[in-house]
Amino acid sequence: MPELPEVEVVRAGLAPAVTGATISAVDVLDARALTRHDRTMGAFEALATGARIDAAVRRGKFLWLPIGGDRAIVGHLGMSGQILLRTPDHAGDDRHVRIRLHLEHPEHGELRVDFVDQRTFGSLAVDRLVATTDGDVAGFSAGVTGEWARSIPTQVAHIARDPLDPAFSDAAFVASLARRASGVKRVLLHQGVISGVGNIYADESLWAMRLHPEQPASSISARRAHELLAAVREVLAKALAEGGTSFDAQYVNVNGASGYFAHSLNAYGRAGLPCPRCGTPMVREPFMNRSSHRCPRCQRRRTPRRAASSGS
Secondary structure: OOHHHHHHHHHHHHHHHHOOOEEEEEOOOOHHHHOOOHHHOHHHHHHHHOEEEEOEEOOEOOOOEEOOOOOEEEEEOOOOOOEEEEEOOOOOOOEEEEEEEEEEEOOEEEEEEEEEOOOOOOOEEEEEEOOOOOOOOEEEEOOOOOOOEEEEOOOOOOOOOOOOOOOOHHHHHHHHHHHHOOHHHHHHHHOOOOOOOOHHHHEEEHHHHHOOOOOOOOHHHHHHHHHHHHHHHHHHHHHHOOOOOOOOOOOOOOOOOOOHHHHHHHOOOOOOOOOOOOOOEEEEEEEEEEEEEEOOOOOOOOOOOOOOOOOO
């Protein structure tokens, strides 16, 4: 599933092409791509057609396009979703195009945005915008702001800020770790605690910190928790600089190009290969219907130290 770097690469590619554009027409080729759309608001096509796109905004793995007033087009890529920029006369393999937005941009002319999804787990929807609970800017838009900036789609409101968000609270994250007895990887994947981190970047961050995925979060000191957050940010920033992680043709940017962070992975997908740090063969273990990848030597589970009894 695309994680923060992959979605940010898509957002950054979309932004200059769609900001200020008007949606001249909408083609819904497969209604399954509208599973998140609330039809009581009206038909997706009617709500989107004629709207002007104000920006491209992201929080965690969610992307949205404010379209005026209190509404936005919200996109979630699911397992295999892609948002591709194309010319109006683009000719190619359209088997998996689910929704097509036809745009007219004052500078770039006519454009097309195709929502492509092989497995149909992703979705687009028109959603209402509500004020952020902390009154801060809702998501990342590379400095583009407007009346919508402190408003967030209702479908995204429950998602925590991501670690690259300037408004992310380091103290709240550290406090959340201290309260949770579950494994640290489960906390990193909890989108209500920290958004945008998925299986790949959790494994990479834990390898960097020499932490076992099942190490109880509450056993991690405040100092180590701050270091873990720094490691998460470093991993995400590096992946973003390299265009994200692409293992197959499903993970591409708006122009269809793959990212190359897969060549920089130290843990994820490296079962049986030597640990880049100590040379011990990496292992792959079952984890929440997926897998964890770690070094059995560098990332051992530590037994929390017990406080001394009053009688000792």
